[in-house]
Every structure is written in structure tokens, then in C-alpha cells.
Amino acid sequence: MIEEDVLCPFCGCLCDDLKVEVEEGRIVGVKRACRLGMSKFMGHERIVAPMVRRDGVLVETSYEEAYERAAEILKAAKRPLLYGWCSTVCETAKKGILLAEEVGGVIDSTATVCHGPSIIGIEEKGLAGSTLGQVKNRADLIVFWGANPAEAHPRHTLRYSSNSTGMFTPEGRGGRKVIVVDVRKTRTAKNADKFVLIRPGTDYEVIAALRMIVKGKGDLLPDAVAGIAKSDLEEVADMMKAAKFGAVLIGLGLTHSRGRYKNVDGALSLVADLNGFTKFVVLAMRGHYNVAGFGQVCAWETGYPMAVDLSRGAPYFNPGETAACDLLARREADAMMVVAADPASNFPRKTVEAMAEIPVIQVDPYPNPTTFIADVVIPTAVCGIEAEGTAYRMDGLSLRMKKVVDSVYPTDEEVVENILDRVRRLGDDN
Amino acid sequence: MPQYYIKLTVPQGKTAQYIALGRGWGKEFEFMVIILKAIMISGRTLGQGASLEAKMSPEFFNATSSCAISESDYNALGISGDENVLVRTEFGEVVLSARKDDGLPPGVIFIPMGPWANAVVGENTGGCGCPLFKGTEAEVEPTKTQVKDVCELFADLKRLAGEGS
Numbered sequence: 320m321i322e323e324d325v326l327c328p329f330c331g332c333l334c335d336d337l338k339v340e341v342e343e344g345r346i347v348g349v350k351r352a353c354r355l356g357m358s359k360f361m362g363h364e365r366i367v368a369p370m371v372r373r374d375g376v377l378v379e380t381s382y383e384e385a386y387e388r389a390a391e392i393l394k395a396a397k398r399p400l401l402y403g404w405c406s407t408v409c410e411t412a413k414k415g416i417l418l419a420e421e422v423g424g425v426i427d428s429t430a431t432v433c434h435g436p437s438i439i440g441i442e443e444k445g446l447a448g449s450t451l452g453q454v455k456n457r458a459d460l461i462v463f464w465g466a467n468p469a470e471a472h473p474r475h476t477l478r479y480s481s482n483s484t485g486m487f488t489p490e491g492r493g494g495r496k497v498i499v500v501d502v503r504k505t506r507t508a509k510n511a512d513k514f515v516l517i518r519p520g521t522d523y524e525v526i527a528a529l530r531m532i533v534k535g536k537g538d539l540l541p542d543a544v545a546g547i548a549k550s551d552l553e554e555v556a557d558m559m560k561a562a563k564f565g566a567v568l569i570g571l572g573l574t575h576s577r578g579r580y581k582n583v584d585g586a587l588s589l590v591a592d593l594n595g596f597t598k599f600v601v602l603a604m605r606g607h608y609n610v611a612g613f614g615q616v617c618a619w620e621t622g623y624p625m626a627v628d629l630s631r632g633a634p635y636f637n638p639g640e641t642a643a644c645d646l647l648a649r650r651e652a653d654a655m656m657v658v659a660a661d662p663a664s665n666f667p668r669k670t671v672e673a674m675a676e677i678p679v680i681q682v683d684p685y686p687n688p689t690t691f692i693a694d695v696v697i698p699t700a701v702c703g704i705e706a707e708g709t710a711y712r713m714d715g716l717s718l719r720m721k722k723v724v725d726s727v728y729p730t731d732e733e734v735v736e737n738i739l740d741r742v743r744r745l746g747d748d749n
Numbered sequence: 750m751p752q753y754y755i756k757l758t759v760p761q762g763k764t765a766q767y768i769a770l771g772r773g774w775g776k777e778f779e780f781m782v783i784i785l786k787a788i789m790i791s792g793r794t795l796g797q798g799a800s801l802e803a804k805m806s807p808e809f810f811n812a813t814s815s816c817a818i819s820e821s822d823y824n825a826l827g828i829s830g831d832e833n834v835l836v837r838t839e840f841g842e843v844v845l846s847a848r849k850d851d852g853l854p855p856g857v858i859f860i861p862m863g864p865w866a867n868a869v870v871g872e873n874t875g876g877c878g879c880p881l882f883k884g885t886e887a888e889v890e891p892t893k894t895q896v897k898d899v900c901e902l903f904a905d906l907k908r909l910a911g912e913g914s
């Protein structure tokens with residue numbers, strides 16, 4: 320049986336055109352997915368059963384005991400951190416926020432170590448955004464700044480941006496100009512009409528120089544900015560101003576390097592300036608398929624998109640203080656629940672050492688280094704393949720993910736709900 | 750411009766370390782580069798993404814426990830076929846397999862995102878929740894030490910009896 324129009328639960332492109340071949344309840348083939356999506360559908364090693372740590376080793380147990388243990392850990396903690404939430408559906412996030420509120424914890428998502436600085440930049444400046452559909456159908460200039468979709472979002476260029484064909488862009492790549500700004504010549508850069516190689520950590524300077532040129536103050540600039548010839552920057556500025564509809568697509572090159580949210584603020588300001596001359600939009604190349612969705616749910620539930628402290632009676636947001644890495648680095652969190660994420664791999668070593676010192680609950684379909692330091696491990700169904708739910712594409716479009724095959728595992732949402740239920744009962748007993 | 754530490758033999762037969770600018774390196778000079786000073790960036794790759802949810806697999810190990818180095822830096826370090834590189838920053842050190850990458854400018858090294866890269870990333874978030882995953886100053890030198898596998902990388906973090914329960 321072929322399931323049509325299946326969504327891909329991997330990257331923020333959230334491709335919605337996959338064909339999945341199912342035989343006797345198993346996926347045997349996938350069409351149209353890229354290598355990343357394909358590998359997700361074809362499956363990986365799974366956590367077999369719930370586990371709890373006894374005498375230093377993880378031993379299999381029942382779901383009931385795992386839920387109990389998780390609830391006890393969260394209930395006993397003074398500063399629990401509930402982290403992850405981006406490779407799962409919005410329904411899970413909603414329950415997670417309730418749980419964080421119930422235990423007076425901090426809830427944070429993988430966004431903070433990804434496009435979190437972009438969100439802060441957007442809060443500073445505002446965003447001249449658009450959907451990917453507009454980019455596909457209208458943009459005649461695409462700028463990838465610190466973004467490498469060829470490796471991180473492989474179908475982005477063909478479906479939505481530089482190489483896509485749309486209503487007013489019938490010539491596809493041939494009718495568009497592509498600029499890539501990066502610190503290395505990436506695969507994406509090889510597809511560019513103009514590639515600007517910058518030194519790591521100089522994005523802000525380069526953006527500021529471009530803004531000056533765009534606003535007619537270029538004569539005040541020196542001959543080179545951060546090692547780039549002024550003539551190169553002038554060429555880029557001219558290309559931008561000559562566009563009918565330009566789209567700047569920003570990646571982790573901006574958020575992960577010196578300047579962080581200020582780099583993003585700069586990029587958004589450049590786009591705002593360009594709108595004085597022509598039409599320009601800017602989008603963040605969000606990583607996980609539903610990292611945008613957690614931000615939406617968290618914002619409408621608490622008023623903030625990530626790093627929300629719910630211990631004070633009213634939501635409090637101050638990344639740098641309430642973000643997961645900071646809470647761990649200061650050794651402030653005294654218990655951690657990780658849902659659909661792997662901070663042991665993706666956080667700096669010092670913060671992982673801090674995780675290893677506190678009780679950790681892991682809710683995930685797959686074993687990963689977080690399993691090594693978890694005290695309670697609860698396996699779940701894979702959202703978008705074995706469980707349905709809502710996810711938000713990187714441009715903020717909400718889409719319904721399908722269930723393609725059955726699973727013996729409970730969904731993330733059910734697991735979080737069960738733990739919430741037990742936390743509430745523990746509360747009643749006190 | 751990358752900086753190299755060089756080792757050269759001084760009269761008494763002792764060795765000393767010097768910092769030299771990358772330019773001017775060549776056969777005619779009687780010195781050997783032993784340490785490269787570079788900027789480390791980490792990021793996504795196709796191989797890393799394809800094995801992202803299979804972190805215990807050999808594919809993930811192969812995809813993420815390597816360090817890409819520009820061709821000129823690679824040659825300057827004189828890395829031989831059986832050698833790996835030791836990458837050291839103020840936050841830690843890690844051994845990685847070395848790989849030439851013609852897309853990298855000299856003085857910049859790239860490690861795919863994952864636990865190997867994060868062994869040398871600092872925890873400071875600059876007040877915005879996000880560590881500096883790109884742009885850490887690093888030193889790189891050839892080594893015969895083996896690359897740790899994912900279990901070895903976390904071996905010292907496994908908890909002992911009873912803790913956390």
C-alpha cells in the first residue's frame with residue numbers, strides 16, 4: 320500500500336509530498352524524501368522497553384514504574400528543567416507546559432541552542448517575514464547567510480527557494496540570483512552566483528557595512544571590511560537593491576557565532592532598510608521539523624517562545640538566565656526531563672557533566688548519549704510516522720502530521736500526560 | 750591567517766616551540782609545524798543528519814568524529830595516513846580523525862555537530878542561552894591517539910550505584 324502526501328518529520332522544511340510504501344504494517348520504501356528524511360522513515364535502533372537506573376545500571380521495567388519514578392523525581396526537585404520538545408508534535412508541547420507549571424519548573428526547547436538568538440533578534444527588531452510559498456512564487460534574489468541547506472535542509476532549494484519553480488518564477492534557478500555568505504565554501508555556496516567568504520565572527524561588521532552602502536553612506540567605509548573588498552560589498556548591495564523580491568534566509572552561522580542575536584538583529588535591520596527600495600523578506604532556516612511549533616505553543620500558552628520559568632506564579636523569560644545551558648552551567652537545575660532531544664550530544668561538555676550529576680528522565684524513541692546519563696528512560700512512538708499530530712514548518716505554517724504505521728509504543732503526548740497525572744496525584748497525597 | 754607553532758632544533762639539541770605566521774612555510778625551511786592555531790566551527794552535515802537519530806551506530810561515529818582542515822593547513826601539519834588530530838580549546842580537548850576540505854579557508858577547522866565537537870565548546874551563552882558553537886579558538890596537532898567511540902566519550906559520566914535515585 321502506498322500512503323500519499325506524507326509529511327516528513329525531520330527538518331524544518333516539513334516536506335508534505337512524500338510517498339511511503341507500507342507492507343504488512345512496515346515501511347518498505349519512501350519516495351521523494353531526501354537522504355535525511357529517507358533515513359528517518361527507514362528506521363533506526365529503538366529503545367526496546369522502559370528502563371530505570373538501579374545500582375548504577377539501567378534495567379528494564381514497566382511503563383507504570385517508569386511514570387511513577389519520573390513523577391517522583393520531578394516532584395522532589397526544587398528547580399526541574401523540562402527540555403527538548405522539537406522533534407515531537409505540538410500536542411506534546413502543550414502537555415509539557417502544563418507539567419512544567421505543575422512542578423514549578425523551567426521549560427525550554429532545543430531552539431535556545433539553535434535559532435534562539437534569532438528569536439531574540441526578532442523580538443528586538445521585528446521581522447519582515449513571509450511564507451516559503453511567497454519565496455517560491457516570487458523571489459528573484461535569494462541570500463543564504465550562514466545557512467547551508469544543501470546539507471541541513473536538502474530539499475529546501477528545490478521546493479521553496481533558489482531552485483524552485485513558481486507562479487511568477489517560471490524559470491526556476493535560471494531566473495533567480497543567489498548570494499551565499501559563509502565562512503567556508505559550502506555545497507550551498509557552490510550553487511551561488513555570488514559567494515562572499517567572511518571570517519568567522521565578522522557577520523555583524525559585514526552586515527553593518529552593507530547597511531551603510533544600501534543607505535548611501537558607503538563612502539564612509541574603508542576599502543575593506545573584515546577582509547572583504549568594499550567593491551564586493553557594493554556588488555552585493557547592488558544585487559539586493561536590483562531585486563524585485565529578495566529573500567534573506569538566515570542560518571546558524573549567524574546565531575552560533577560572535578554577535579549571536581545581534582547578528583540576527585543586523586540582518587533583520589538590513590532587510591528593513593532594503594524595504595525602503597524594494598520588497599525584501601527574511602526567514603530563519605529552522606532545524607527540527609517542529610522547533611517552530613514548540614515556539615508557537617509556548618508563546619500562546621505562556622507569552623514567551625522558550626526558556627520560560629514557571630516557578631514564580633507568572634511566566635518569566637530571560638534567556639541567559641532561564642535557558643537550559645545556563646541553568647546547567649550554573650548547576651541550578653536539580654532534575655531534568657528530556658523529551659525528543661539529545662542534550663548530552665548537543666550541549667557543551669561542561670553542561671553535560673552537570674546533567675550527569677542530577678536525575679534525568681528521557682522520553683524518546685531512540686537511544687542516544689542522553690540515555691547514558693538518564694535515570695528513567697521511556698521509549699515512545701515516532702511522531703509523524705507512528706503517531707499523528709500538528710507541526711509547524713519553519714515559516715510558521717501549521718500542518719497535520721500523519722500516522723503511517725502502528726506502534727507498540729505510547730506517544731510522547733501520552734507519556735507526558737501520564738507523568739503529569741502522577742505528579743498531580745502525588746500532589747494530592749501531600 | 751592561520752598561525753602555526755613550529756618546532757626546530759636549536760644548537761644544544763633541545764627543541765623549542767615558536768609561533769610563526771602561516772605564510773612562508775615551505776620545504777626550504779628547516780622546521781616542522783606541530784600545532785596549528787585555528788578557529789573551530791561546528792555545524793550540520795548530510796552524514797550527521799542522516800545518522801542523527803542513530804547515535805549509537807558506526808555511521809554516526811564516522812559522520813561526526815572527524816575534523817575538516819583546509820588543504821594547506823593539513824599539509825603543513827604533515828598528518829600521515831595513520832594519524833588523527835588532537836583539537837584543544839580552553840574548554841577541553843578531543844581526538845578526531847582528520848580530513849582535508851577544499852571548501853575551508855586556512856585557519857578554520859570544521860567539526861560536525863555532535864558530542865565530539867561539543868567536547869571543545871564552552872558553556873558560556875553570552876546572556877542569550879546559546880553557546881558559541883562556532884568561533885572558538887583551537888589548537889590542532891597530529892596525534893597517534895585513537896578516536897574515542899561514543900561509549901568511551903561518555904564513560905566517565907556514567908553514574909555509580911544509587912546516585913540520583
Ligand code: SF4
Nearest residue numbers: 327330334353356474
Ligand atoms: S528536506 Fe527536510 S523535510 Fe524534506 S525530506 Fe529532507 S529532511 Fe524531510
